[in-house]
Amino acid sequence: MGLLTNLKDSISRAASTLFSEEDPKRIGIYGPPNAGKTTLANRIARDWTGDAVGPESHVPHETRRARRKENVEIERDGKTVTIDIVDTPGVTTKVDYTEFLEHDMEKDDAVRRSREATEGVAEAMHWLREDVDGVIYVLDAAEDPFTQVNTMLIGIIESQDLPVLILANKIDLEEASVQRIRNAFPQHETTPLSALEGDNMDEVYDQIAEYFG
Amino acid sequence: MRAMPEAKHPDGDDGTGVQIDMISAERMDGKTTMEKIRTILDGVREGNIVILESGLTPDEESRLIEVTMTEISPDEFNGIEIETYPQSKADDSSLLGRLMGREETKKLTVIGPANQIETLHKDETLISALVSRK
Numbered sequence: 001m002g003l004l005t006n007l008k009d010s011i012s013r014a015a016s017t018l019f020s021e022e023d024p025k026r027i028g029i030y031g032p033p034n035a036g037k038t039t040l041a042n043r044i045a046r047d048w049t050g051d052a053v054g055p056e057s058h059v060p061h062e063t064r065r066a067r068r069k070e071n072v073e074i075e076r077d078g079k080t081v082t083i084d085i086v087d088t089p090g091v092t093t094k095v096d097y098t099e100f101l102e103h104d105m106e107k108d109d110a111v112r113r114s115r116e117a118t119e120g121v122a123e124a125m126h127w128l129r130e131d132v133d134g135v136i137y138v139l140d141a142a143e144d145p146f147t148q149v150n151t152m153l154i155g156i157i158e159s160q161d162l163p164v165l166i167l168a169n170k171i172d173l174e175e176a177s178v179q180r181i182r183n184a185f186p187q188h189e190t191t192p193l194s195a196l197e198g199d200n201m202d203e204v205y206d207q208i209a210e211y212f213g
Numbered sequence: 214m215r216a217m218p219e220a221k222h223p224d225g226d227d228g229t230g231v232q233i234d235m236i237s238a239e240r241m242d243g244k245t246t247m248e249k250i251r252t253i254l255d256g257v258r259e260g261n262i263v264i265l266e267s268g269l270t271p272d273e274e275s276r277l278i279e280v281t282m283t284e285i286s287p288d289e290f291n292g293i294e295i296e297t298y299p300q301s302k303a304d305d306s307s308l309l310g311r312l313m314g315r316e317e318t319k320k321l322t323v324i325g326p327a328n329q330i331e332t333l334h335k336d337e338t339l340i341s342a343l344v345s346r347k
Contacts, residue, residue, distance in 0.1 A: 092292070093278055094285075094292030094293060095282075095292055096328075114287065118283070119282070121278065122279045125275050125276075126279065129275055148294075148297070148332070151297065151298075152274045156272070156274060158271070159270070159271035159272065
């Protein structure tokens with residue numbers, strides 16, 4: 001197996017040299033709806049560029065188009081890592097417009113939102129297959145990580161050999177359990193954070209530099 | 214391509230049951246990705262529960278999500294519920310494994326209309342789901 005491992009390492013190194021310094025990697029922020037993807041994207045963008053990426057909301061499917069923030073320069077240990085952040089719509093296998101009615105929305109608005117949400121999910125899947133070089137997978141640490149969407153997406157990401165950083169978000173919530181996420185995806189390192197409060201962002205940036213630099 | 218044979222209750226569909234299509238690995242083997250997706254979605258959109266002996270590859274799952282999204286329609290089709298066991302961290306799922314022609318073991322997969330199937334419990338070794346009539 002040693003020979004095969006070496007061969008695999010050689011392929012990985014050859015692949016990594018394909019990225020030039022001037023060509024930032026596109027890092028997709030993926031995860032289920034309401035995991036805090038846009039909050040994280042805004043936190044990263046505000047910390048390093050001063051601008052936000054998009055509006056945040058408690059209503060599911062607030063992000064219905066993939067949004068790219070280009071040339072985000074993250075400084076770690078005297079080095080600069082430049083990435084494009086792609087904030088993607090939350091992935092799901094179902095969208096029911098009646099759920100939006102519970103958020104004080106008129107039927108027409110709810111139907112329009114659900115149609116845009118389905119287009120957004122399809123778009124996110126397309127980006128994942130074709131257009132990202134790495135993935136930040138965001139999970140709500142207060143929710144059960146053993147869902148089919150998480151299982152499938154992590155499987156899809158692994159099958160494409162994309163580097164993936166799993167973030168356990170919302171650790172500011174009392175019911176958050178980082179260990180539950182570690183148990184669900186033991187093959188990956190899980191980093192806890194609160195994108196909303198800015199907790200543990202230093203470790204997140206260290207990890208981004210290590211995984212995608 | 215063989216069409217799915219009709220499998221109706223002798224007295225016709227009186228709405229009291231749920232049809233389950235258990236599709237063997239052999240039946241899916243020769244199909245293209247889109248043929249597999251059509252087989253699944255055609256069954257699910259009729260209100261059937263589709264069980265695949267051999268599951269789907271990650272790429273097929275990705276395209277199934279994408280096609281499902283394009284077919285969702287208010288008051289008609291809300292999408293799918295799909296359940297399969299988490300991928301085990303098999304060495305064979307690596308790039309090298311695939312280059313050498315070793316696919317990871319595919320797993321039993323259950324797919325149904327989102328408004329008729331609800332997952333009660335799921336972990337690495339057990340999936341418990343509640344199936345209801347339309």
